Amino acid sequence: MAESALLRVCNLNTEFIIPDKGPARALEDVSFEVHPGETLGLVGESGCGKTTALMSILRLLPSNARISGQVFFKDVDLFGLSEKQMRAYRWRELAIVFQGAMNALNPVMRVGEQIREAITLHGLMSSSEAEMRVGELLELVGIPKERGAQYPFQYSGGMRQRAMIAMALACSPSVLFADEPTTALDVMVQAQVLELLNDIQQRLGLAIVLVTHDLGVVAEMCDTVVVMYGGKVAEYGPVDVIFNDPQHPYTQKLLESFPDLNEPTDPSTDSRQVLASIPGAPPRLTEIPPGCRFEPRCHVRIEKCKTESPPLMDVGENHLAACHLLK
Numbered sequence: 539m540a541e542s543a544l545l546r547v548c549n550l551n552t553e554f555i556i557p558d559k560g561p562a563r564a565l566e567d568v569s570f571e572v573h574p575g576e577t578l579g580l581v582g583e584s585g586c587g588k589t590t591a592l593m594s595i596l597r598l599l600p601s602n603a604r605i606s607g608q609v610f611f612k613d614v615d616l617f618g619l620s621e622k623q624m625r626a627y628r629w630r631e632l633a634i635v636f637q638g639a640m641n642a643l644n645p646v647m648r649v650g651e652q653i654r655e656a657i658t659l660h661g662l663m664s665s666s667e668a669e670m671r672v673g674e675l676l677e678l679v680g681i682p683k684e685r686g687a688q689y690p691f692q693y694s695g696g697m698r699q700r701a702m703i704a705m706a707l708a709c710s711p712s713v714l715f716a717d718e719p720t721t722a723l724d725v726m727v728q729a730q731v732l733e734l735l736n737d738i739q740q741r742l743g744l745a746i747v748l749v750t751h752d753l754g755v756v757a758e759m760c761d762t763v764v765v766m767y768g769g770k771v772a773e774y775g776p777v778d779v780i781f782n783d784p785q786h787p788y789t790q791k792l793l794e795s796f797p798d799l800n801e802p803t804d805p806s807t808d809s810r811q812v813l814a815s816i817p818g819a820p821p822r823l824t825e826i827p828p829g830c831r832f833e834p835r836c837h838v839r840i841e842k843c844k845t846e847s848p849p850l851m852d853v854g855e856n857h858l859a860a861c862h863l864l865k
Contacts, residue, residue: 797813
C-alpha cells in the first residue's frame with residue numbers, strides 16, 4: 539500500500555452472529571485505500587456490503603458484529619483503539635452522511651442545535667464560537683443561516699440532505715463517507731447534492747468515500763472505484779479504466795445494464811439500445827457458495843469457479859480483478 543494514502547483498509551472481514559443460523563459473512567478480505575482529495579466509489583447491488591464496509595471502518599456496527607483486519611488512518615490502526623479513543627476520530631477526522639436524511643436527523647431538535655451539538659460534544663470551541671460555526675456551515679451548503687432555527691420537517695428533502703452534509707463537516711474532517719447521499723431525491727436535487735459535494739471537496743480538500751449503486755454518479759464523481767459483490771472486492775481501479783476496460787464478468791454486466799448516453803436511440807430506424815440484465819440474485823450471507831460468489835449468475839463460468847474463490851490479481855496499472863479467467 540502506498541505510504542501517501544490517507545485511509546488504508548486491509549483485509550477487512552465482518553460477520554454477524556445470528557442465533558440458530560450461524561455467522562452471516564458480510565465482508566471478506568476487503569482492501570482499498572483513499573488518498574487526500576480523492577473520491578473513491580463503492581459500487582454494487584444492494585446487499586453487496588458497501589454500507590457495512592463504512593460502518594465497519596467507523597466501528598458503528600451492532601453488538602453481534604465481529605470485525606477483523608486493519609484500518610489505518612494516517613498510520614494509526616483504528617481497530618487497535620479503545621472505544622473512547624475511537625470517538626476522538628469519529629466526526630473530527632472521519633465523518634459520515636447517513637442514508638435517509640429524514641431518519642438521521644432528530645425530528646424534535648432544531649437543525650442548528652443538532653449541528654452545534656456535533657461541535658460542542660467534541661469540545662472544539664465555545665458555545666458562542668459554535669453558534670457562529672453553525673451559521674457558516676449552513677451557508678456553506680446553501681442554506682440561509684436563519685433556517686437553522688427550524689425543525690427537519692420544515693426542510694425539503696434536498697435541504698435535509700444538505701443539513702446532514704453540514705453536520706458531517708462540523709468538525710472539519712479529513713475523510714467524508716457519503717452513504718447513498720442522493721437516495722429518494724428527484725433527479726434535479728440529486729444533481730445539486732452531488733455538485734455541492736464536489737464543490738465542498740474542492741474548497742476543503744476532503745477525501746470522499748461514496749457509496750452508490752448508480753454508475754452515472756460513479757462516472758461523474760469518482761476517481762477510483764471498488765466494485766463489490768457478495769461482500770468481496772470483484773474489481774478495483776481508476777474509474778476511467780474500469781469503465782473502458784472492465785475485466786470482471788460482474789463489472790461487465792453492470793456496465794451493460796446501464797444506458798450509454800453517447801448512443802441515443804435513432805428515431806428514423808427505431809433502433810434501441812438493448813440493456814443487459816443479470817439473472818438470479820446475490821448470495822444470502824448465511825449461504826455463501828464455496829467458490830466464486832458470482833458463479834451461479836456468471837455467463838462465462840467454468841468448473842473451477844464452483845469450488846475455488848479467485849484471488850484479486852493485477853490486470854493492469856493500479857487495476858485489480860478477481861476472476862479465474864484472468865491471467
